[in-house]
Amino acid sequence: MSFVRRLVKILPLMQCLLLLLPASMCKEKVEKEIILTPEQEKQNGLNLADFVKCPFSEEFDSNTNLEKYVTKKFGKPDSTRKVREMLYDYSKVVADKTYLTYEERYEILIYRGVFRKFEVFKTVFILDFTDIKHGMNKETTIKDIERLFGPREVQSGRGKENNSYSDTIYSYTYSDDGPYTYNLDIGIRKKKLRYISIDVKINDYKL
DSSP states (O other): OHHHHHHHHHHHHHHHHHHHHHHHHTSOOOOOOOOOOHHHHHHHHHHHHHHHHOOBSSOOOTTOOHHHHHHHHHOSOSEEEEEEEESSTTOOOEEEEEEEEETTTEEEEEEEESSSOOEEEEEEEESOOTTBGGGOOTTOOHHHHHHHHOOOOEEEOSOOSSGGGSOEEEEEEEEOSSSEEEEEEEEEETTEEEEEEEEEEEOGGGO
16 A cells, blocks of 8 residues: 555656656757868858859959850840949059949949959849759758858848748858959848859059
8 A cells, every 4th residue: 555655645746747857858959050171261251252252153363354255154134233443542553343234133334443353343233043062952051051062150130020030131241362352141031042242352562
């Protein structure tokens, strides 16, 4: 009988534990931080450098005319604007600046030196991912981005108050001993790729 009495006392306690167990198991999972080996970090750096110089899958060399490259690849732009002016305020470098806009797809700004030979994608804003390097597309996730370019601190972007409609921005920067510093922003919405934005800073003293 003593065994039965002990069992009667233990059963309610076990029921309480069973009721509490699912609640603890349903806690939101925290994703593990991606730890990269030195070899992976080097490869990610190479991926980033390659991507920010030209995000499109076709390659080009130093003799490529970037405006012709873009129009051959994507056709006639919806709008084009060209100006010749100093690279920046107080700069002594003159550049031809060409703005090419493909509505709902691409916005591209090309800088081409007039007296000093250089040509670069100054800005590229991408909403269409049909021909982007590394197979990036609308289904690309945050984890895919981090495997390509490494983990980064994220920022909350502008959007509606509902978090499901706001953007998470992954920001990367790449520079070497040359005149360019490449800045890459990747916008993620609902855990999927929404846009890619590239901005290139030019050190005119190194041109």
